[in-house]
Amino acid sequence: MSGLVVHSARKVDADGLVDDFWFVADDGVIIATGTGIGWHAAAQGPGRDVVDAGGHWLTPGFIDLHCHGGGGHPFDDGPEEMLEALATHRAHGTTRSLVSHVANPLASLRESLSIVADLVAVDPLILGSHLEGPFLAPSRRGAHDGAFLRDPGPEMVEELIGAARGTMRVATIAPELPNALESIGVLIEAGVVVSVGHTDADYDQAARAFEVGARMLGHAFNAMNGIHHRAPGPIIAAFENPDVTLELIVDGLHVHPKVAKLAFTAAPGRVALVTDAMAAAGAHDGDYRLGGLNVTVRDGLAVLSGTSTIAGSTLTQDVALRNAVTLVGLDPVHAVAALTHTPAHALGEDHRLGRLHAGYAADAVILDHDWTVRRVFADGVPSADPHCTPARFRMRYSFCQAGLFAYAYR
Incomplete structure (x- = not known):
């Protein structure tokens, strides 16, 4: 799973509102957060997906x-x-x-x-x-x-x-x-x-x-x-x-x-x-x-x-x-x-979900100032664009010999 850097965001979660916020995630987990230009060093790492939030709202998933x-x-x-x-x-x-x-x-x-x-x-x-x-x-x-x-x-x-x-x-x-x-x-x-x-x-x-x-x-x-x-x-x-x-x-x-x-x-x-x-x-x-x-x-x-x-x-x-x-x-x-x-x-999951904080799942949503969704990340991976057909991003499944499901993103 590739790394993710999201920067220049107006973060809002249960911990409060922070401007010029950034986070870095690896393997679907947030490993660092901060404000300002501290994200620059992380962005140099191999395989990083770097996303400029452009001052828009950033919330947990x-x-x-x-x-x-x-x-x-x-x-x-x-x-x-x-x-x-x-x-x-x-x-x-x-x-x-x-x-x-x-x-x-x-x-x-x-x-x-x-x-x-x-x-x-x-x-x-x-x-x-x-x-x-x-x-x-x-x-x-x-x-x-x-x-x-x-x-x-x-x-x-x-x-x-x-x-x-x-x-x-x-x-x-x-x-x-x-x-x-x-x-x-x-x-x-x-x-x-x-x-x-x-x-x-x-x-x-x-x-x-x-x-x-x-x-x-x-x-x-x-x-x-x-x-x-x-x-x-x-x-x-x-x-x-x-x-x-x-x-x-x-x-x-x-x-x-x-x-x-x-x-x-x-x-x-x-x-x-x-x-x-x-x-x-x-x-x-x-x-x-x-x-x-x-x-x-x-x-x-x-x-x-x-x-x-x-x-x-x-x-x-x-x-x-x-x-x-x-x-x-x-x-x-x-x-x-x-x-x-x-x-x-x-659900007893507040130790890993619901905040933009180190140690939490890299689930995040970027929204315009009128609260319209622009980008979605789940487990650090970009999810569907709300303005596109969901069929483009749905998971397909097939039965394997064990009777379980195997999935792949289209």
């Missing part, structure tokens, strides 16, 4: 904890569709992703979890799986097919954990369901971060789930009870618990910007921007599928066909960042942290 597809491709239609969707999001700055699974028959979920495990084995940019369905409240199912929802049970949970072969990173569960708390314990024991979501839980039920170890709130404000002056609900329970990370979809449609600002104020450093994107993200309006359900996208709003029920988003993380700064009014440091350091911390 974005992390998405919650995504279902993009570029016209859903995650639940097999490995090639997953790769195409991931290529779209990588072109928009998301260098590390979880693959989220909607409610499906258990056999289909096992297969999807196994496919992601195979992908993780050869592609470190895929962080693992997020099992969003099937342990959700029917009354709050949103765009999940009600026919495939189930009450959780330890044996069923263990079966799905086994299919993921150590790559299930997050699982969503409605804590008011029968056996939910016991199942949360099984997930935590397996090293899975439990997210409370798609739930009819009240404040006490959500608080109890957080007390026993749940550590996230899935797409806060959506598919759950809101804040009422006599019924505070799960959002207040998440605000109160300093160990809980709150996912937030900042597309201007799922959550009003003023409400989004409330979340950042009430839970500073604990809000993670997510896309919850479906196949139309980075693509175009039209008709799509999400799991077993039909979705119609008009003017960028995805709804279950024939209804007003929102079915994921068409968001990419670069747009989420721009919205956080321009619509919500966040300081850039806090906005960038919400899609870099905060999600990395939620």
Whole structure:
């Protein structure tokens, strides 16, 4: 893997804003940072790719904890569709992703979890799986097919954990369901971060789930009870618990910007921007599928066909960042942290991801002053140009005799 030097940047990450910033990376890891002309000596080394950021924003690579597809491709239609969707999001700055699974028959979920495990084995940019369905409240199912929802049970949970072969990173569960708390314990024991979501839980039920170890709130404000002056609900329970990370979809449609600002104020450093994107993200309006359900996208709003029920988003993380700064009014440091350091911390990866610092992965995004992505680097390697077709940069795969995947960049 060749070396990388990026210089003359306006760096912004969870550590703050620094002008005339540079970093040097070898073998996908940042080995030195500084300001001014200190990068000149490193640039003389053999095989260095030297990039002049031209005073533009430089952020760590974005992390998405919650995504279902993009570029016209859903995650639940097999490995090639997953790769195409991931290529779209990588072109928009998301260098590390979880693959989220909607409610499906258990056999289909096992297969999807196994496919992601195979992908993780050869592609470190895929962080693992997020099992969003099937342990959700029917009354709050949103765009999940009600026919495939189930009450959780330890044996069923263990079966799905086994299919993921150590790559299930997050699982969503409605804590008011029968056996939910016991199942949360099984997930935590397996090293899975439990997210409370798609739930009819009240404040006490959500608080109890957080007390026993749940550590996230899935797409806060959506598919759950809101804040009422006599019924505070799960959002207040998440605000109160300093160990809980709150996912937030900042597309201007799922959550009003003023409400989004409330979340950042009430839970500073604990809000993670997510896309919850479906196949139309980075693509175009039209008709799509999400799991077993039909979705119609008009003017960028995805709804279950024939209804007003929102079915994921068409968001990419670069747009989420721009919205956080321009619509919500966040300081850039806090906005960038919400899609870099905060999600990395939620996954226990903040020792190597989410900062532009020596010892961290060389994942970086150069953006114009209006927060438009210009260059993306993942593991120190240039990724796709967002203005080109993602197919140019997608990974292709083939089965080898061992039954694993072999990949090569086109």
